[in-house]
Structures are given as C-alpha cells and as structure tokens.
Amino acid sequence: MKDFPKDLLAGYGRFRDKTYPGLREQYNALAIYGQDPKVMVISCCDSRVSPEGIFNAGPGELFVVRNVANLVPGFEDDLGTHGTSAAIEYAVTGLEVQHIVVLGHCKCGGVQAFRARGIASGTPGQFLGPWIKLLEPAAIELACNPVEPNEDPQLGMEYAGIRQSLKNLRTFPFIEKRLADKHLQLHGAWFDIGAGELRVMDKQTSKFIPAVELLPGLSVS
Amino acid sequence: MKDFPKDLLAGYGRFRDKTYPGLREQYNALAIYGQDPKVMVISCCDSRVSPEGIFNAGPGELFVVRNVANLVPGFEDDLGTHGTSAAIEYAVTGLEVQHIVVLGHCKCGGVQAFRARGIASGTPGQFLGPWIKLLEPAAIELACNPVEPNEDPQLGMEYAGIRQSLKNLRTFPFIEKRLADKHLQLHGAWFDIGAGELRVMDKQTSKFIPAVELLPGLSVS
Amino acid sequence: MKDFPKDLLAGYGRFRDKTYPGLREQYNALAIYGQDPKVMVISCCDSRVSPEGIFNAGPGELFVVRNVANLVPGFEDDLGTHGTSAAIEYAVTGLEVQHIVVLGHCKCGGVQAFRARGIASGTPGQFLGPWIKLLEPAAIELACNPVEPNEDPQLGMEYAGIRQSLKNLRTFPFIEKRLADKHLQLHGAWFDIGAGELRVMDKQTSKFIPAVELLPGLSVS
Amino acid sequence: MKDFPKDLLAGYGRFRDKTYPGLREQYNALAIYGQDPKVMVISCCDSRVSPEGIFNAGPGELFVVRNVANLVPGFEDDLGTHGTSAAIEYAVTGLEVQHIVVLGHCKCGGVQAFRARGIASGTPGQFLGPWIKLLEPAAIELACNPVEPNEDPQLGMEYAGIRQSLKNLRTFPFIEKRLADKHLQLHGAWFDIGAGELRVMDKQTSKFIPAVELLPGLSVS
Numbered sequence: 001m002k003d004f005p006k007d008l009l010a011g012y013g014r015f016r017d018k019t020y021p022g023l024r025e026q027y028n029a030l031a032i033y034g035q036d037p038k039v040m041v042i043s044c045c046d047s048r049v050s051p052e053g054i055f056n057a058g059p060g061e062l063f064v065v066r067n068v069a070n071l072v073p074g075f076e077d078d079l080g081t082h083g084t085s086a087a088i089e090y091a092v093t094g095l096e097v098q099h100i101v102v103l104g105h106c107k108c109g110g111v112q113a114f115r116a117r118g119i120a121s122g123t124p125g126q127f128l129g130p131w132i133k134l135l136e137p138a139a140i141e142l143a144c145n146p147v148e149p150n151e152d153p154q155l156g157m158e159y160a161g162i163r164q165s166l167k168n169l170r171t172f173p174f175i176e177k178r179l180a181d182k183h184l185q186l187h188g189a190w191f192d193i194g195a196g197e198l199r200v201m202d203k204q205t206s207k208f209i210p211a212v213e214l215l216p217g218l219s220v221s
Numbered sequence: 222m223k224d225f226p227k228d229l230l231a232g233y234g235r236f237r238d239k240t241y242p243g244l245r246e247q248y249n250a251l252a253i254y255g256q257d258p259k260v261m262v263i264s265c266c267d268s269r270v271s272p273e274g275i276f277n278a279g280p281g282e283l284f285v286v287r288n289v290a291n292l293v294p295g296f297e298d299d300l301g302t303h304g305t306s307a308a309i310e311y312a313v314t315g316l317e318v319q320h321i322v323v324l325g326h327c328k329c330g331g332v333q334a335f336r337a338r339g340i341a342s343g344t345p346g347q348f349l350g351p352w353i354k355l356l357e358p359a360a361i362e363l364a365c366n367p368v369e370p371n372e373d374p375q376l377g378m379e380y381a382g383i384r385q386s387l388k389n390l391r392t393f394p395f396i397e398k399r400l401a402d403k404h405l406q407l408h409g410a411w412f413d414i415g416a417g418e419l420r421v422m423d424k425q426t427s428k429f430i431p432a433v434e435l436l437p438g439l440s441v442s
Numbered sequence: 443m444k445d446f447p448k449d450l451l452a453g454y455g456r457f458r459d460k461t462y463p464g465l466r467e468q469y470n471a472l473a474i475y476g477q478d479p480k481v482m483v484i485s486c487c488d489s490r491v492s493p494e495g496i497f498n499a500g501p502g503e504l505f506v507v508r509n510v511a512n513l514v515p516g517f518e519d520d521l522g523t524h525g526t527s528a529a530i531e532y533a534v535t536g537l538e539v540q541h542i543v544v545l546g547h548c549k550c551g552g553v554q555a556f557r558a559r560g561i562a563s564g565t566p567g568q569f570l571g572p573w574i575k576l577l578e579p580a581a582i583e584l585a586c587n588p589v590e591p592n593e594d595p596q597l598g599m600e601y602a603g604i605r606q607s608l609k610n611l612r613t614f615p616f617i618e619k620r621l622a623d624k625h626l627q628l629h630g631a632w633f634d635i636g637a638g639e640l641r642v643m644d645k646q647t648s649k650f651i652p653a654v655e656l657l658p659g660l661s662v663s
Numbered sequence: 664m665k666d667f668p669k670d671l672l673a674g675y676g677r678f679r680d681k682t683y684p685g686l687r688e689q690y691n692a693l694a695i696y697g698q699d700p701k702v703m704v705i706s707c708c709d710s711r712v713s714p715e716g717i718f719n720a721g722p723g724e725l726f727v728v729r730n731v732a733n734l735v736p737g738f739e740d741d742l743g744t745h746g747t748s749a750a751i752e753y754a755v756t757g758l759e760v761q762h763i764v765v766l767g768h769c770k771c772g773g774v775q776a777f778r779a780r781g782i783a784s785g786t787p788g789q790f791l792g793p794w795i796k797l798l799e800p801a802a803i804e805l806a807c808n809p810v811e812p813n814e815d816p817q818l819g820m821e822y823a824g825i826r827q828s829l830k831n832l833r834t835f836p837f838i839e840k841r842l843a844d845k846h847l848q849l850h851g852a853w854f855d856i857g858a859g860e861l862r863v864m865d866k867q868t869s870k871f872i873p874a875v876e877l878l879p880g881l882s883v884s
Contacts, residue, residue, distance in 0.1 A: 004408055004421050004435060005260055005320050011277035012419050012432055019277065020417035030269045031328060031415030037268040039226055045308050047258040047284045048251045050273045056232035056240065059414075063268045066287040067304040068311055079351055083288040083304050086352035087266050090289055090330065093346070099226050107252060109311065115586035125314070130300055131307035139585035140578055143599060144557035150592050157585060187225050193280075194252030196241035198233050200225050211233055214225060446850055446863050446877060447702055447762050453719035454861050454874055461719065462859035472711045473770060473857030479710040481668055487750050489700040489726045490693045494713045498674035498682065501856075505710045508729040509746040510753055521793055525730040525746050528794035529708050532731055532772065535788070541668050549694060551753065567756070572742055573749035629667050635722075636694030638683035640675050642667050654679070656665070657672050 023059060030060045037063040040091040042084070042165065043103040044070045044110065048193045051103060063091045069110025070102055071134045072165035075172045085172070093174050098184060100169060104162045105191040111135065111157045138164035147206050159208055162188040162201065244280060251281045258284040261312040263305070263386065264324040265291045265331065269414045272324060284312045290331025291323055292355045293386035296393045306393070314395050319405060321390060325383045326412040332356065332378045359385035368427050380429055383409040383422065465501060472502045479505040482533040484526070484607065485545040486512045486552065490635045493545060505533045511552025512544055513576045514607035517614045527614070535616050540626060542611060546604045547633040553577065553599045580606035589648050601650055604630040604643065686722060693723045700726040703754040705747070705828065706766040707733045707773065711856045714766060726754050732773025733765055734797045735828035738835045748835070756837050761847060763832060767825045768854040774798070774820045801827035810869050822871055825851040825864065 020027065040063045041051040051057065051064050065087040072084060091097045113125065114132040125131075138160035146156065147163075166186050169175050178184035188201030190208050199208040241248065261284045262272040272278070272285050286308040293305060312318045334346065335353040346352075359381040367377065387407050390396050399405035409422030411429050420429040462469065482505045483493040493499070493506050507529040514526060533539045555567065556574040567573075580602040588598065589605075608628050611617050620626035630643030632650050641650040683690065703726045704714040714720065714727050728750040735747060754760045776788065777795040788794075801823040809819065829849050832838050841847035851864030853871050862871040 002435070003406055004410075004432075005322070007282070008260065008276045008278075008322065009432060009435055011282075012275060014277040015275055016417060016419075016433075019274065024417070027269070027417055028415045031413075034328065035268045035330075039229065040266075045261075045284050045286050045312070047256045047282055048248070048280045050271075050278075050280065050283075050285075052271045052273055053240065053280065054233060054236055055229045056235040057229075057271075059269045059271065059274065061228070061268055062271075063266050064271075064287050065266050066285050066308075068308045071304070073302060073304075077347075080301070081294060081303075081351050081355065082348050083292070083294075083352055085348040086346065087287075087289045089346050089348040090334075091266070094330070094334075094349075101226070101229065107255070109256075109315070113311075113315075125307065125310055126298075127303050127306040127310045128315075130302050131304055134302065136578070136582055140581040142585040143581035143602065144595060146595050149595065153586060153588050153591065160585065185224055189225075192252075194249045196237060196245070196248055198237075211225075211230060212237070214223070214230055444877070445848055446852075446874075447764070449724070450702065450718045450720075450764065451874060451877060453724075454717060456719040457717055458859060458861075458875075461716065466859070469711070469859055470857045473855075476770070477710045477772070481671065482708075487703075487726050487728050487754070489698045489724055490690070490722045492713075492715045492720075492722065492725075492727075494715055495682065495722065496675060496678055497671045498677040499671075499713075501711045501713065501716065503670070503674075503710060504713075505708050506713070506729050507708050508727050508750075510750045513746070515744060515746075519789075522743070523736060523745075523793050523797065524790050525734070525736075525794055527790040528788065529729075529731045531788050531790040532776070533708070536772070536776075536791075543668070543671065549697065551698075551757070555753075555757075567749065567752050568740075569745050569748040569752040570757075572744050573746055576744065627666055631667075634694075636691050638679060638687065638690055640679075653667075653672060653675055656667060657669070657676070 027059060035060055035063070035095070037061055037091075037095060037097060039063070039099045039101060040065070040088070040097045041101045041103055042067075042070050042072060042088075044068065044105060044108060046105060046108065049103070049105045049191055054103075054191055054198060063095060063097060068128065068131060069108055069114070069135065069161060070104050070165065071110075071131070071161065072102065072168045073134055074168040088169070088172065089174065092172075092178065092184065096183070099187060100184070101187045101189055102162050102165045102169075103189045103191065104158045106155070106158065106193055108158055108161075111154065111161060114139075115154065115157060135161050135164070158190060162190060163206055166201075248280060256281055256284070256316070258282055258316060259318060260284070260320045260322060261286070261309070261318045262322045262324055263288075263291050263293060263309075265289065265326055265329060267326060267329065270324070270326045270412055275324075275412055275419060284308075284316060284318060289349065289352060290329055290335070290356065290382060291325050291386065292331075292352070292382065293323065293389045294355055295389040309390070309393065310395065313393075313399065313405065317404070320408060321405070322408045322410055323383050323386045323390075324410045324412065325379045327376065327379065327414055329379050329382075332375060332382060335360075336375065336378060356382050356385070379411060383411060384427055387422075469501060477502055477505070477537070479503055479533075479537060479539060481505070481541045481543060482507070482530070482539045483543045483545055484509075484512050484514060484530075486510065486547060486550060488547060488550065491545070491547045491633055496545075496633055496640060505537060505539060510570065510573060511550055511556070511577065511603060512546050512607065513552075513573070513603065514544065514610045515576055516610040530611070530614065531616065534614075534620065534626065538625070541629060542626070543629045543631055544604050544607045544611075545631045545633065546600045548597070548600065548635055550600055550603075553596065553603060556581075557596065557599060577603050577606070600632060601643075604632060605648055608643075690722060698723055698726070698758070700724055700758060701760060702726070702762045702764060703728070703751070703760045704764045704766055705730075705733050705735060705751075707731065707768055707771060709768060709771065712766070712768045712854055717766075717854055717861060726758060726760060731791065731794060732771055732777070732798065732824055733767050733828065734773075734794070734824065735765065735831045736797055737831040751832070751835065752837065755835075755841065755847065759846070762850060763847070764850045764852055765825050765828045765832075766852045766854065767821045769818065769821065769856055771821055771824075774817060774824060777802075778817065778820060798824050798827070821853060822864075825853060826869055829864075
C-alpha cells in the first residue's frame with residue numbers, strides 16, 4: 001500500500017484541501033440524491049483529453065465512457081459482454097440523459113494504430129487489433145465519400161471515426177426511439193490538444209466547425 | 222449544431238479563457254511529443270467521480286478507462302471485441318504505464334443494478350445485464366470469504382468488485398510478466414462521494430484504508 | 443437460333459472475311475500446338491475496356507480473366523469454387539505465364555457500386571454486394587495511407603483496388619514462389635476510356651504514370 | 664516499372680496511334696454517357712479466343728466475363744463471393760442486357776483438365792479442381808443422354824459445358840423473370856480456333872450449327 005503512486009496521493013491532498021471544501025454541499029447532495037447528468041460523453045482514454053477539463057465540468061455534470069479512440073460499436077443482439085453498449089444503455093434508459101457527445105481528438109493513438117496496423121510496440125495487438133477494427137466502416141466511408149477531399153488522412157480518420165460512432169449510436173433501438181421523440185440529441189466534437197481548440201460537428205454538412213463560432217459570448221482568442 | 226449543449230459550450234469557454242492559457246506550453250508539448258502517462262486509472266462512468274478531479278491531475282497524467290462499475294473482464298483469447306481489455310493492452314504494452322489503479326466509489330449504480338438485478342427502470346438491461354454479470358465471481362467470493370463480516374452489503378460489493386478486477390488484471394499474460402519483472406503495480410482505491418474521502422486497498426489484508434493515513438504530509442481535515 | 447444477335451453474326455462475318463484470312467496460319471498453329479501466352483491480364487467486364495483492343499494483341503498473346511472491377515480475391519484454403527483463383531492457378535502453374543497485369547479503368551461501375559453501396563437499380567446486389575466487398579481492404583488502406591492525398595475519390599478507389607488485387611496475388615503460395623525465383627512479375631495498369639490513355643503503376647511509389655512516358659518510341663500525342 | 668512487358672507497351676502504342684484516333688469520339692461519348700451494351704458474353708480465358716476479335720466488336724458493344732472453360736455456376740443463395748454470378752447480376756439487373764452468349768471453343772484446357780482430372784502439371788489444382796467440378800452435371804448429362812452419339816468426347820464435353828451453363832443461367836430468378844417477359848435471350852456458341860469457324864446452338868435440337876448457315880448475307884468461304 002506504501003507503493004500507491006505518490007503523485008496521486010499528493011493530488012488527492014490538493015483535491016481534499018482546495019477543491020472539495022468549496023463543493024462540499026454539492027458532493028453531499030449528489031451522494032444523497034444520486035446523479036442526474038443531462039449529458040453523456042464518449043471520449044478517448046488519452047491522458048491529454050479529459051472531458052471534465054475541456055468542458056470545465058463539475059461533479060454530477062457528465063456521465064463519461066472512455067475507451068480507446070472513443071468508439072461506439074453498433075447494436076448487437078448477441079447477449080455478449082459489451083462494456084460501451086452497457087454504459088450507453090444505462091445512461092439512456094436508466095439516467096435518461098438528453099445529449100450524447102462523441103468527443104474525439106487530434107493525434108489519437110488508437111486511430112494511428114488503426115492506420116499503421118499496430119501499436120507503438122509494432123504488433124497489432126491481440127485486443128487492440130479487434131477493437132479498432134470498429135474503425136473499418138469509417139475508413140471505407142472516408143475512402144468512398146470523403147467529406148473534405150483534401151484533408152490530412154489522420155484528421156480525416158479521426159473525424160470519420162466520430163461520424164461512424166454517431167451512426168452506430170442510431171442503431172440502438174432505445175436511442176432511435178428517443179431521437180424520434182426528441183428526447184435525445186447526438187453530437188460530434190473534436191479537440192485539438194496543442195491549440196486547446198474544440199470543434200463541433202455540423203449535422204447538416206458533417207463538417208467540424210470551431211466551437212468559438214457557435215456562441216457570440218465565446219471569446220475568439 | 223445550434224443544439225450543442227449550451228452548458229458544455231460555456232464550460233469550454235471557461236476552459237479556453239482560464240485553464241488553457243496557463244497550460245498552453247504543456248498542451249503544446251503534449252501535442253508535439255505525445256502522451257507518456259505513468260498511471261492508468263480504470264474507473265466508473267459515474268458523473269460524480271472524475272479521476273482527474275479526485276487526483277487533481279493535469280493533462281498527460283492519467284490514462285483513463287471508464288465503464289459501468291469500473292470492471293475489468295478476465296483475459297479471453299477469443300479474438301472478440303473487448304474495449305476495456307484493448308485499453309489495458311494499449312496502456313501496458315504500448316505506453317508502458319507503471320501503475321494501474323482500479324477506482325470504485327460509493328452508491329455505484331452498476332453495483333446497485335447487479336444487486337437488484339435491474340437498472341432504475343426495473344429491467345435487467347440487454348447490455349447492462351451481461352456486463353455486470355462480471356461481478357458474479359466477486360459476489361461469490363464475498364459470500365464465501367467476507368473480508369469484513371459486518372460490512373454494509375452495497376459497500377461490500379463495491380470493494381469486492383474492485384478486488385475481482387485486480388484479480389482479473391493478473392490473468393493477462395503481459396501484466397503477469399510485468400508484475401514479475403516489477404515494471405508494473407496494481408492498486409485498488411474507492412471514493413466516498415459525500416465525504417470526498419479516498420480509500421486505498423491494503424494489498425496484505427485487502428482492506429480499504431483512508432488515504433490520509435498513508436502520507437504524513439496529507440492534512441487530516 | 444434465328445434470334446442470335448444480328449450484330450454479332452455480322453461482326454463474325456467481318457472477322458471471317460477480313461481478319462481471319464491474314465491470321466489463318468497463326469490460328470492453325472495455335473490450334474495444333476496449343477496456347478503459350480506470356481501474359482495474363484485480369485481486367486473488368488466493362489464493354490469499353492477490351493484488353494486485346496488496348497494492347498492491340500493478336501490471338502495467343504493474352505490469357506484474360508474478366509470479372510466486375512478486375513478483382514483478385516486473397517488466397518483461401520477452403521476447397522470452395524473460386525473462378526478467378528482457378529484461372530490464376532491455371533495461368534501460373536499450368537501455362538507458366540511470366541507476367542500478370544491487373545488492368546483497371548476510369549468510371550468503373552463496380553467501384554461506383556461499392557462507393558454508392560448499390561448498382562444502377564439502387565439495390566446492393568445479392569451477388570454483386572458480396573463480390574465488391576473485396577474492395578473493403580482497399581478502401582481502408584486508401585483512407586489510412588493515401589498515396590495521393592488530393593485525388594478524386596472514384597479514381598483513388600480504382601487505383602486502390604488495383605493495388606489491393608496485386609497485394610492479394612502475392613498471397614498465393616505458387617505466385618510468391620515464382621516472384622522469389624524471378625519467374626513471374628506483377629503489374630498494375632489503368633485505362634482512361636475518354637482519353638484512350640494507359641497508365642502503369644510505378645512499383646516503387648505505387649503511383650500511376652502515363653505509359654507514353656515509359657518508352658521513347660511511344661508517341662506522346 | 665521498366666519491367667512492364669514491352670510487347671504490351673508497343674501494342675498500346677499501336678492502339679494509340681492507329682486505333683484510338685478513329686474512335687476518339689466514340690470513346691469520349693462512352694466515357695461521358697457510360698456503357699450500354701446489349702450483349703453479355705461469357706467466354707473462356709483462353710488467349711486464342713477473344714470475343715471482341717471473333718465478333719469484330721468495338722468499344723461499348725460486349726460486356727464480357729471470362730473464366731476458365733466459360734462456366735456459369737448455378738444460383739446459390741449463400742451470401743458467398745461469386746464473381747461470375749456478380750457479373751451476371753450486374754449485366755442483367757444493372758445494365759439490362761438483352762442477350763447472354765455463352766461462348767465455348769475447341770481444345771479448351773479447362774475441359775481437358777476436367778477430362779484428365781488435372782492440369783498440365785499433372786495435379787488436379789487446388790482452385791482449378793473445385794472450379795471445373797462445375798462440369799460434372801454436364802458430363803453426367805452427356806453420358807446419359809448424348810445429343811450426338813458418335814461425337815469426339817472432347818468436343819462433346821465442350822458442347823455439354825455450354826448447355827449446362829445455359830441451364831444454370833435459368834436458375835437465377837432475375838433471369839427466369841426476364842426470359843418469361845421476353846426481355847432477355849440466352850444463346851450458346853462455339854469457336855473452332857484452327858478453322859476460324861463459329862457455331863451457334865440450335866435451341867430446338869441443342870445441336871451446334873455453323874454460323875455461316877444462319878444469315879444469307881454471310882459469305883461461306
């Protein structure tokens with residue numbers, strides 16, 4: 001137990017001394033009354049892309065699934081063990097979230113591994129290989145009907161993966177129903193790590209637009 | 222696109238105006254040189270339990286998987302699509318993280334659903350049902366060999382789930398090897414939402430101990 | 443029998459009156475001594491792309507497979523009925539051809555059907571659908587690692603399909619062996635119907651180069 | 664790229680200098696308006712039997728499948744990869760051709776391999792073996808009910824293969840329908856390489872008749 005990472009303990013000390021006191025009542029209420037988030041975020045495990053950081057979200061705001069390359073598998077009626085689908089089902093049918101945001105990002109290692117047919121160590125990956133094969137339909141669509149023909153291929157695949165995950169979300173009957181009933185909305189977003197820039201997908205054109213263009217109140221620094 | 226959640230846009234505005242400027246060089250470097258996290262955290266999707274929040278972690282520090290009830294399936298050699306296993310493989314064999322922390326929490330809805338055999342809406346869940354069946358070996362172990370006999374059963378199952386996930390991690394050959402070589406360490410932790418209290422598992426006793434007891438430097442508020 | 447297409451009968455009449463007399467001895471010899479072509483061409487069924495026309499080839503010169511979109515499936519050890527693979531095996535192990543040319547072309551309906559997920563009539567095609575799925579690896583490679591980033595997507599897929607077929611040819615052990623022994627060479631080519639222009643794939647760069655640049659003697663009209 | 668067969672390059676040079684200039688407008692129109700062939704030909708890969716040559720056909724006239732021994736498999740409802748069936752489906756349901764001609768020829772190596780149970784090299788062929796097994800029903804029919812009792816057995820099998828392919832074509836529902844609607848006609852033909860002689864199958868008798876007997880206008884050289 002003495003080997004618990006010191007950085008994490010020190011970080012927890014800062015949380016306990018500085019963050020928690022100001023949020024004590026909020027945390028208390030969330031413990032007593034339970035969570036009731038309006039937004040689910042499906043994002044990547046990448047250490048540089050924390051959804052709560054990018055959206056400056058407090059406790060109780062975001063129900064977050066994180067997997068490699070922020071992927072959503074299509075609906076499969078096979079009684080199998082599908083962690084991401086289970087989380088989506090829980091968020092949509094249990095918590096009744098109103099929004100699902102698929103959040104991708106630049107320089108995604110999962111997308112790089114898909115493009116290079118392997119992870120950093122050079123092997124395809126016994127688990128990573130089959131997982132990122134979920135990007136195959138995205139790649140086929142990108143090759144056949146590119147949204148932006150002159151795009152950098154890594155960026156193109158990151159966008160295409162988000163679009164595919166949004167498409168796959170619509171294959172879940174409980175999502176399809178809530179979309180029809182206007183109780184749920186699906187969104188695509190993408191984060192540029194270096195520039196700290198968020199882009200949001202335009203549902204009409206499927207193109208990604210800087211978020212700063214969306215609200216007059218946002219500063220365009 | 223106008224329907225993108227306003228709270229998220231406003232939150233991103235705060236990130237962009239207040240957080241990012243002070244971290245600009247760090248984000249730039251992370252974009253250029255890539256991520257190199259030392260710690261992987263496997264935690265729950267619950268909106269009240271952000272690992273970066275609890276550990277006050279900055280960009281690049283934590284590689285984070287989040288699924289319902291912070292579960293790790295056992296190693297399966299079936300070429301299937303296993304998102305959590307894929308993320309573990311990427312973190313361990315690709316990024317060569319030195320620590321994996323399984324982080325549970327109080328009032329976990331996944332554990333509640335397992336205990337009640339159903340989610341809030343009363344149905345077991347087509348996807349959630351098979352997913353939280355991963356807790357079955359934990360429940361059997363808890364029933365047969367309780368670590369703390371008089372424990373609250375919800376808390377007992379939350380702890381037991383963490384212990385089971387740690388056990389399952391050791392079924393992955395690439396983890397076993399690195400544990401033997403002392404290149405990797407596995408840890409259990411648990412967060413009390415209301416009290417803002419972190420507990421860490423003692424590997425000798427498998428009991429959970431308040432983190433404040435671990436380092437003299439931590440304030441015991 | 444009276445309904446045999448009159449155009450074909452008239453065309454055969456021209457062959458018999460004008461073509462055959464000048465080639466009588468060649469046809470006689472080919473009948474007696476058998477065929478011994480040095481080149482196999484794998485091309486499309488398209489009525490606008492006759493290999494013998496484009497290469498002005500006489501009887502006995504080209505062993506020709508024609509299927510939709512000039513596709514080569516990968517080696518499959520399943521005892522199934524694979525017409526294209528059977529033709530390749532016959533040409534390589536029986537006739538010992540020295541060259542295999544995969545010849546694609548512009549405005550390929552098979553590639554269009556793959557990109558549009560359907561044939562002219564709008565349905566995917568019970569047989570055409572599975573057949574052109576052979577283009578999926580080509581699309582994935584095109585999306586991940588485009589040879590020419592700014593390419594028209596239809597042209598890009600036509601080129602990518604040729605590259606994939608060349609790759610698939612190398613999965614046949616009897617081809618791999620002859621490539622190693624330098625008894626066989628594989629080539630990619632592409633025909634622009636409107637301009638009557640042949641392009642040949644550069645094996646180093648995988649790019650397609652106008653054939654007129656290859657031989658000084660060819661006129662660049 | 665310098666190893667591209669010189670004969671093909673030279674042949675292309677002749678096409679470009681001599682054939683293309685006279686057909687430039689036709690090729691241009693075919694590129695712009697697409698192909699609209701009225702006839703599909705299913706013929707053999709044999710280098711001595713070019714359908715465009717024998718029928719003196721220009722660009723856009725013949726949609727051509729070529730496989731070993733000009734075979735048509737029966738309709739199979741198995742979602743498998745059937746190249747010849749895909750081409751037939753595309754021609755019939757997509758291009759709406761009005762005629763399908765199965766064109767066989769003398770001294771067919773595929774038929775010889777079937778009769779000898781092996782290709783030139785003596786082995787049955789991993790791919791060729793299963794492929795030419797498609798001739799088995801033709802052989803059984805020939806043995807049981809010979810059309811011409813005293814026929815040379817090689818010629819008999821060549822004819823029988825054509826008859827079997829015509830029978831198999833009728834097992835495709837989209838063909839059966841168009842035959843009933845009189846929108847499609849099926850024909851058998853056979854080419855004698857040495858004599859340059861085309862024979863056409865009489866649908867009443869299933870016998871093959873010299874094409875020169877069919878139209879008064881044809882010269883009987």
